[in-house]
Amino acid sequence: MTDSSLSVALSELTEAQSVAVAWRDGPMFVLAGPGSGKTRVLTTRVAKLLADTPDRSFRVLALTFTNKAADEMSARVTALVPEQERRALIGTFHSFCMQMLQQHGSHIGINPDFAIYSLDVDRQEILRDAIKQAGLRPDDVRLLSTIDKLKSQLIQPAGSARYFRDPSDGSRVEQVYAAYEAALTQANALDFGSLIAQAHRLVTAFPGIAGRYRKTYAYWMFDEFQDTTDGQYRLIRALAGEDFRNVFAVADDDQIIYQWNGASYQQIQRFRADFSPQELQLPTNYRCPPAIVSVANRLVVHNLQRTTAKQPLEAGKTSLKYPDEQHICVLRYSTDDVEAASIAEGIAKIDRAQWGEVAVLARTRYMLEKLQSALTQKQVNAVISQRRDDFRSPQFLWLAAVLRQGLRPLDRRALEILTGAFNRWFGTDARVDLIVTATELTERSLLDEWAVAVKAGLGDDVNGNALVDLAATFAKEPARFRQFVDAVLAMIPAQDDEASDIAEDRAAWSDLVRSIGKTIGRDAPLEQFLQELAIRSKEAPVGSNTVTLMTIHGAKGKEFDHVYVVGLAEDILPSFQSLKAGENSAEMEEERRNCFVAITRAREWLCLSYADNYRGWNKQPSRFLLEMGFSLPDQPSQ
Ligand SMILES: Nc1ncnc2c1ncn2[C@@H]1O[C@H](COP(=O)(O)OP(=O)(O)OP(=O)(O)O)[C@@H](O)[C@H]1O
Numbered sequence: 001m002t003d004s005s006l007s008v009a010l011s012e013l014t015e016a017q018s019v020a021v022a023w024r025d026g027p028m029f030v031l032a033g034p035g036s037g038k039t040r041v042l043t044t045r046v047a048k049l050l051a052d053t054p055d056r057s058f059r060v061l062a063l064t065f066t067n068k069a070a071d072e073m074s075a076r077v078t079a080l081v082p083e084q085e086r087r088a089l090i091g092t093f094h095s096f097c098m099q100m101l102q103q104h105g106s107h108i109g110i111n112p113d114f115a116i117y118s119l120d121v122d123r124q125e126i127l128r129d130a131i132k133q134a135g136l137r138p139d140d141v142r143l144l145s146t147i148d149k150l151k152s153q154l155i156q157p158a159g160s161a162r163y164f165r166d167p168s169d170g171s172r173v174e175q176v177y178a179a180y181e182a183a184l185t186q187a188n189a190l191d192f193g194s195l196i197a198q199a200h201r202l203v204t205a206f207p208g209i210a211g212r213y214r215k216t217y218a219y220w221m222f223d224e225f226q227d228t229t230d231g232q233y234r235l236i237r238a239l240a241g242e243d244f245r246n247v248f249a250v251a252d253d254d255q256i257i258y259q260w261n262g263a264s265y266q267q268i269q270r271f272r273a274d275f276s277p278q279e280l281q282l283p284t285n286y287r288c289p290p291a292i293v294s295v296a297n298r299l300v301v302h303n304l305q306r307t308t309a310k311q312p313l314e315a316g317k318t319s320l321k322y323p324d325e326q327h328i329c330v331l332r333y334s335t336d337d338v339e340a341a342s343i344a345e346g347i348a349k350i351d352r353a354q355w356g357e358v359a360v361l362a363r364t365r366y367m368l369e370k371l372q373s374a375l376t377q378k379q380v381n382a383v384i385s386q387r388r389d390d391f392r393s394p395q396f397l398w399l400a401a402v403l404r405q406g407l408r409p410l411d412r413r414a415l416e417i418l419t420g421a422f423n424r425w426f427g428t429d430a431r432v433d434l435i436v437t438a439t440e441l442t443e444r445s446l447l448d449e450w451a452v453a454v455k456a457g458l459g460d461d462v463n464g465n466a467l468v469d470l471a472a473t474f475a476k477e478p479a480r481f482r483q484f485v486d487a488v489l490a491m492i493p494a495q496d497d498e499a500s501d502i503a504e505d506r507a508a509w510s511d512l513v514r515s516i517g518k519t520i521g522r523d524a525p526l527e528q529f530l531q532e533l534a535i536r537s538k539e540a541p542v543g544s545n546t547v548t549l550m551t552i553h554g555a556k557g558k559e560f561d562h563v564y565v566v567g568l569a570e571d572i573l574p575s576f577q578s579l580k581a582g583e584n585s586a587e588m589e590e591e592r593r594n595c596f597v598a599i600t601r602a603r604e605w606l607c608l609s610y611a612d613n614y615r616g617w618n619k620q621p622s623r624f625l626l627e628m629g630f631s632l633p634d635q636p637s638q
Pocket of ligand 1: 012013014017032033034035036037038039040041252285286287556558559600
């Protein structure tokens with residue numbers, strides 16, 4: 001596309017969207033409902049800022065919630081202003097902090113080739129060792145989630161005891177937290193929480209670095225601002241200092257659904273208080289048919305914690321596939337099993353070519369698993385789509401662990417993973433403890449010693465031996481890792497079954513390599529490749545004829561032609577915990593927002609369902625159905 005693509009994109013904006021896109025200097029807060037074109041506004045604004053300043057060297061920073069969303073935004077900006085796209089840094093908070101620490105982390109003792117521990121098992125392992133070495137209680141490993149909470153509020157180990165009512169609890173946590181951080185430092189590793197916390201530490205300790213960022217990135221944009229955590233917000237504040245004003249945040253206070261993770265209406269209020277932004281509302285919804293817009297409005301007005309002057313959603317979609325009365329249905333069933341079977345039967349009747357445009361959303365994973373087996377019985381392809389922190393097949397687990405071992409020859413955790421994966425793949429029985437002991441005697445590297453151990457069990461297996469040789473060659477020249485990867489990929493058996501772990505991992509791998517290549521270039525060194533790999537989900541892209549099953553949290557920012565929301569019963573949506581917290585509790589309001597997010601994913605058709613009985617317990621229909629104004633069926637349909 002060319003410069004005229006931007007003109008076309010600009011001409012397609014509504015008046016309100018155009019005002020947001022044309023906003024130049026100063027703080028702006030765009031309060032926008034679901035389907036109001038937030039993504040369109042952000043990408044067009046990035047493109048316009050760049051196109052308007054072709055001879056300027058400043059860059060634009062745009063942060064969003066997931067790497068997928070960032071990839072999509074990047075692709076759209078590239079299409080609009082191909083020659084200027086390199087002046088945009090589009091990523092997530094975590095990827096932005098990762099880059100900041102690669103470039104400047106050495107000021108606070110972080111080497112740029114740090115490892116990222118994204119897996120809880122790895123983190124527990126490191127904590128277990130740290131606890132052992134410090135002579136603390138082995139069961140203190142369960143304090144990891146407490147440590148995460150402290151870290152998300154940017155509380156450092158020293159002095160963390162004072163945040164606990166019981167001084168002995170506090171001092172125990174402080175010791176464990178300190179031991180954990182020391183172990184991470186020793187391993188030159190960071191976890192997700194550290195990325196934000198250390199970036200914050202960096203810019204507060206070295207304000208000059210924050211100043212450089214303000215100069216380089218003259219305009220900042222934040223998508224999904226409602227889900228910013230306390231730590232992320234404080235990082236923005238520290239980076240902005242007292243004078244930086246070009247902050248443009250897009251948010252919907254009716255879509256705060258990550259409260260458990262630190263998101264809060266408070267962050268929106270803090271932004272208003274700290275930056276005094278100009279405010280703009282985008283209430284027109286271009287995604288959903290009017291009937292859905294109207295029930296969404298009826299539902300969300302029951303929440304009190306939202307912007308007082310928030311305008312209700314307006315229906316802006318003009319071309320509709322079905323007559324108005326057929327855009328929503330409400331179904332009642334006798335049990336969860338019958339609900340799953342009947343919804344699956346309904347989906348099986350939809351033309352197979354459209355299955356990729358069908359989503360089933362649920363509050364928890366339990367109903368999704370039921371749906372998946374019901375759909376499988378009807379021969380409908382369906383996947384539970386959710387973030388995956390690691391590969392599943394031994395082949396790809398081995399490949400990733402060998403890369404990690406090549407970069408960090410002393411990394412014992414990498415040795416454990418590659419040994420276990422290879423044993424599963426080839427039926428060998430190499431033992432990590434024996435390999436480690438052998439290295440002490442022979443002074444060979446862990447990987448070389450693993451090769452000796454595993455070859456003894458491989459016999460004349462040609463593929464197995466060839467892979468071991470490839471790994472040994474790679475370990476001598478880790479910089480040539482791309483050749484190693486290509487050679488291994490060629491030896492991983494192809495699979496006919498698309499749902500097999502190997503086929504899914506292969507699809508995920510090629511998607512990851514493409515996305516990482518776009519972010520850091522195709523010649524980036526191994527350490528950067530592994531850092532990018534660590535922060536990304538290893539989930540395979542959903543196939544085109546496949547129904548997507550996801551939790552409501554996972555569906556944020558997505559849209560589908562046909563949306564089924566199942567399990568609309570008290571105790572489920574709203575959850576048991578929110579019922580316990582009470583009618584007007586923050587928890588209940590969050591559940592209502594969950595329901596609001598779920599129903600506003602539908603482009604054409606919405607089916608809401610509930611059963612009288614889940615897991616053997618009788619349940620009442622969800623209060624949200626009544627709040628939306630539905631009259632409920634007298635009898636279950638089956
Ligand atoms: N001006 C417009 N005219 C017609 N359609 C539009 C317009 N703006 C956005 N849309 C369409 O509305 C839908 C929603 O847009 P988008 O994905 O940007 O929404 P969003 O505001 O990010 O939603 P959510 O908050 O639910 O993630 C898309 O299909 C988009 O193409």
